[in-house]
Amino acid sequence: MKLRTILTSAALSVGLALSAGAASAHGTGMMTMPNNGQTVGADTKVMHLMFTDPMQITTVTMAAPDGKTYKINGPAANQAVKTWEGKLPKLAPGNYNIDWRGMSPDGHPMNGSFAFKVAN
């Protein structure tokens, strides 16, 4: 438990978590909506990943407080986009974590994660 807590906070502090090697090669500049750590309303219907350079996103999953992992659908993996908009399922109050995987224009595998909370 202790170790997991440490790893989780370390991952968050790396900043919305572009993996370290890839991030240094690409600058950073990634943003998400919701922001990492943000509290949003249950009426939130979409999420965004925003990049300074176009990114091909291959997989986005969301761990929900019901214990399930949902696949988030958005632009297809063969499209490179600066803003990736995914449709969220109906949200219940609680803590959510989103993990994404993709590939940069030069072919580097990229991934990241962020967390948000849905208010009661």
Ligand SMILES: [Cu+2]
């Ligand atoms: Cu690269």
